[in-house]
Amino acid sequence: MKVLAILVLLLPSALLAADASFPKHAIATVHPLATQAGMQAFEKGGNAIDAAIAAGLTLGVVDGHNSGIGGGCFFVIHAADGTVTCIDGREMAPAKAHRDMYIINGKLDNEASKTGSLASGIPGYLKACQTAQSKHGRLKLADVLLPAAEIAEKGFPIDEVYARKLAATASKLARFPASAAIFLKDGKPLQKGQQLIQTDLANTYREVAKNGIGWFYGGEYARKTAEWMQANGGIMTVEDFAGYKAPERAAIRSKYRGYDLITMPPPSSGGVHVAQILNILEHFPIRHFRASSRVHVITEAMKLAFADRAYWLGDPDFAPVPRGLVDPAYAAELAKKIDLDHTTAVPSHNMPPHWEGDIFGKHTTFLCTADAEGNWVALNQTINTAFGSKVVIPGTGVLLNDEMDDFAVQPGVPNAFKLVGAEANAVAPGKRPLSSMSPTIVLKDGKPVIVTGAAGGPTIITQALLLLTHIIDDGMLPEEALAQPRFHHQWNPDELKIEKTFGAETLAQVRAFGHKLAESESFGACQAISFDAGRQLFFPAHDPRVPGSAEGK
Template sequence: MRVLAALILLAHPALFAADAAFSRHAIATVHPLATEAAQKAFEKGGNAVDAAIAAGLTLGVVDGHNSGIGGGCFFVIRAADGTVTCIDGREMAPSGAKRDMYVIDGKLDDEASKTGALASGVPGYLKACASAQKKHGKLKLADVLLPAAEIAEKGFAIDTVYARKLAATATKLAKFPSSAAIFLKNGKPLEKGQILVQSDLAKTYRAVAENGIEWFYGGEFARKTAEWMSANGGMMTAEDLAGYQAPEREAIRSQYRGYDLVTMPPPSSGGVHVAQILNILEHFPIRHLRESSRVHVITEAMKLAFADRAHWLGDPDFAPVPRGLVEPGYAAELAKKIDLDHATAVPSHNMPPHWEGDVFGKHTTFLCTADAEGNWVALNQTINTAFGSKVVIPGTGVLLNDEMDDFAVQPGIPNAFKLVGAEANAIAPGKRPLSSMSPTIVLKDGKPVIVTGAAGGPTIITQALLLLTHIIDDGMLPAEALAQPRFHHQWNPDELKIEKAFGQATLTSVRALGHKLAESESFGACQAIYFDRSKQLFFPANDPRVPGKADGR
């Protein structure tokens, strides 16, 4: 067991209770109240889809700095009948959006895409939830909305993570009276242990439970949002909300060492590049490499994939995203570019096969659920950076996203996560910005055995693939796999973000191979469930780096 896993085990031995096994169902989320909400949904007769939505809606209350109904999501569902459904609840640019909307007098206003009235895309979260539940769930949306509304109304004690994010964002939240009224007290951010009450959000949840999502997309919420936007220089309209659709998209399917991966297609870049990187790694004996060599090879694969991401990836309804990115033959060509002894410069993207015509038709949270009937759910949801646009629409309690920053606000200009994009991810009316969210389900012999995903901007992609290599290559259960130290390279900037828990010997060896290191105490938040087919037991686990809870029955 590596350094980080050992340290975590000594300090928090109960964390490895996540290796407890369950026969009926399993859940893993970043907050105990969300996991409890999923448990209650199961107890009401719901399945994994209902449980995931219950947990997600609760996270919109207790983990609202990361996600909520003012944002978006991706669902990857493998239903009991074997069908796979990918639902795109990603936010859309308002109809008035323009390619150069953040360029004023020839100068880029890089704050306008992150804070305030121009930062938000049209939220898709509720549309996607309603679609998923109607197609695969057993309960009604009201059954999972009302318990979350009760938590919002009664309040909950904020945890360390919430308090830290609130303190870091308080100055911006204070600019908007409706936001300050909820999250600040006497002008100061609430602290750990203080009770956060969200009465207006509770009323919104109850209104949707009673009237359906039409209240949100075509009723009072849409009206209030349009009025606030008009009065504050925004561009989202009631018509934008009424016209939002959460389409189903065809899943990306790939293989890794005898396992089949099912993951989200564009506008997720995560699914494409988890598959692409694993395709490259299949050409190397990952399990048998010494630690520094393993870090090196996987890093080189990450660089190649993220260079392709910067050029090729965007909303497939607007940009031609080549299917060849996930072809094994293309991965084989990229694998030949990796030098086992030295870091190799990656000056630009590569050219996948058939790029001319064969094309696909970030702060975040991830949760996953599974049940004995065979329903598995990977759900990523987000409002982008902490507290999104920092804008709460008055009288609704709904915090709007700042997903417009996930576009290439100007091609070649980095966003809040230092990611760059090209024309494929340029702003256009009705377009969905590129996302790193990577909800993934893994099957063996046609049956699901792993579900995973993560939070943390572009590191979502690399967290998910590292988790999969530890389970598939190393034979670890999720709790041990999640405790392993992490690393991440996104091509630009040319630096390797790496956890110090690797230890100085490994860090020195990796640096000697030519990598520029950006050492980190820890990063990310990944969740996973593994199913042992021989024992017929689920093993859920939450990331030990953040508060959370894995449970089941």
């Protein structure tokens, strides 16, 4: 899975004064052109929902290795009237998918779920955008599609991140002629600063703008995709596209130190486990811990949550996902398992209360927007790993996702991110794979004050919760919070991914607790927007680890 934060209310205005501030609206994304597209949507009279969709569609052009209309998304929206909408645009397995589809010639083919014709689920991105915009937006889909089409047609210089990911995947992209024609020149990947022109993608955007999303779901795009799949061993059909739905789901609601969290329910595991880990941390005064002790306690909470993720989490339309995972009483029991002085083995999942019956109703990028009317949007979108399945359907310019790898291709077998899953996340026709995307909005006294999410596979969950702890526990501003060193533990493998910027002394102290460290230069990407309610000002910020842009007016 390859998919913000809006802050705070109770911070002193003097501390906020150094940051750029805006009274009307704000946006933060991982690319300046996407941020600019969102600002243009605001200028056309659109609100935060329109701006988020405009930015997201533009990211599908300029950050297409991470997301696009060939993939999926989750929206968490707090509308101006106070209503909350969670839209599930996650990809669905084709009707011909089955549990053992990656057992090929009697052996598990680990590559088939990541690359090629069997790697993709039915994209949900456009359907989710239409649902969000028709319910809460002011503009039409065509209003935000056409400017993105113009960028695709004219081209743009690729940045360092794009060039690096392109170089890493060039050999796989070369296997598919339509992909190679776009991303390679004379058989070699485009370099930083070279112009990327996507004429077919521009035409696809324009066809959707002219004819509506039916052109994509069941129309010409679906027909071209089905024909390519049939010729290349795939199983997607026109009927799969025509039958796709982007349902609205009831938000997960939880609390942390006097704040109310609203986040995405399954098939997102992110919302469940951000809430679960924060529920555990409520029992510890982490703001008073030294750095190494804080890392240790939060890591132990991460391990407990990810062990539960591996067993319990899946598509709620197919698997019973217990609501008890976010029960404060369950978190209190888990908190008792944490030894403040040493690591504790977590051999398996735990048993949340009422697991038998109380269940949830049936490479990634992240962006956020907010406006003075009270519309707040957290949008995670993805095609999974870099360049998804590596397949561009000829004549469309659309990169298809490789989200089938987010299923447990066989229960207990790790995916591209070394995550394991059980039967709850096994492949089944029409099923949605588990995701780590964690778009979250936080309220104080009933008003939105923080919205957060991230990009980076399973580290999405831990980035989001770390950002929240720095803001809520430490009183940091978004820019400062985003700059803090990060760490991540996902239970399996039993290792702590941790940024070297903690410093040698702290790393040695963390190791002394018993943790096996996997040191990293940096990882992940969050975007943020803060809000000073007293002065009615937005303060956007973007993650310093990656190129990005934050603006407002």
